[in-house]
Amino acid sequence: MIMFHTDFGLSNTLKAESLSLDLLNTQCGSPAYAAPELLAHRKYGPKVDVWSVGVSMFAMLTGTLPFTVEPFNIKHLHQKMVNGEISSIPDDVSKGAVAFVLSLLEPDPAKRPSVSAAMEERWINEGYAEKPLHTLSHKNRLCPEDLNSSVLAYMKETLGYSLSEIIHTLTINRPSAIMASYHLLLNKLSRSQKGAKASKV
Template sequence: MSLSKKKKFADLYEVKEKIHRGSAGVVNECYSKLYDKKYAVKIIKRDDETDEQVLHEVAIMNQLNHDNLVGVVDYYEEDDFHYIVMELMDGGDVFDRIIDLNNYTEKDARDLAKILLGSVEYMHKSGVVHRDIKPQNLLLESKESNCAIKVGDFGFAKIVHTPKSLTSRCGTPSYVAPEILKNQPYDQSCDMWSVGVVLYVMLCGYTPFMEENQEKMFERIKLGDWKFDSDDWSHISREAKALIKGLMNTNVDKRLTASAALKSKWITSLTDQYLSDRDLTSTMRLIKDKRPRLKDLTMVFKDFSTKVKTELDTIVSNTIDHSRKATISAASVIRTASHPSKGDLK
């Protein structure tokens, strides 16, 4: 079904090279023939399961409007594929930014953390849980801009209507929260565990659960079996470590929220100069050396074999047809807001 004056995606866009694979489909660069501009497009093959998932993803992206979240530009639902057109983020991910820095310090890590926490706080206050927070989803708009970092890939995102109401297992193994692995009902707090893991990696260069065996890794995550190795963490401020401890708390009720994390001493009390003096060059080298291994640990998983396959939130009670109508309506709004009028093109 075409959503733009009965034109199909291929009539208005030309697909270019593959950028990466997202949680549910391939992401390519694309070119708008009408507006002479490059975008990214997520292409997802249609079936009953992905129909509902994609409609949710587009509706959520349309609902969110934040400088540090990747925005949706256009959407097409056709016979065989869904096409989600988004802002093009062609500067790599946060790992690329760290590796490209001439000098990497704890201040740089805090600057990145502020952006991430601000984005997550906005999502959570909007009733959205991302469920796949990881460095590879912290994307750079370009290689030239140091500040244009945005959270992307909303393939696993959900609206949370009631606390602790989600039950499906999804995410990325080395960043997933313990309550998800334990099949316990959860909510936005699972993102905060993932944020803690991201900060851990950004400060020391490796994940807290480096295991060759995935089941063993999952057992360690469920137990909260991790530590700060003194050889790698002795030069990191105690305030940074305190924040990570607060985020990576297996007790969900005691885990820090995004708002609380933004008020932590590491974020608010330490001067830029103090953190600039804490060199993380060794961390930058580790990230560069372990990059292939870190990528191996970020393959997403989604387990549909469990008894708790169905989400307990009310969004599932809506039919796909209702979701499609809402998303199609939203798509026309997206198109109007994202593209200039013909008069503006002159």
């Protein structure tokens, strides 16, 4: 089974060529899934995503989040993360899975595995006869002829973007307000069209 997990409602981007040099400080993401360095308002790098994947995997394996506080308090939540006060893991979860998830939930980013190191981990590659899991070799780019003309016209007339700017941004697959607006409007149009068809039936 191959699973794609995406949620970039509140996110930031880091240039690929400077992953080891530049750090970010934008506060984004849901507290329960945010790495301790982010909650502590420290500068952070790509390893915050490793932590978030660890939280998601923990939830999928156990049915609960690794760190919870009642009543909710970010300071107390952060302290539990730093202290490693993690929720219990059922005995029927394999040792390999437990070890892998706990490595992702390492509170010290210096000791936490990088994205590439995590992808090479033995447990998640078990059962694959060939190469270990790897990222996509090419970006999922849009071609100009694939773009929805109605959405493009709306963005130009209502949002004030130039047509060339919209097309350029979408075809180079650059995360931006233009790309987010295009996909949100495209989804809205699709839902509207489906609703219109359903009402005619």
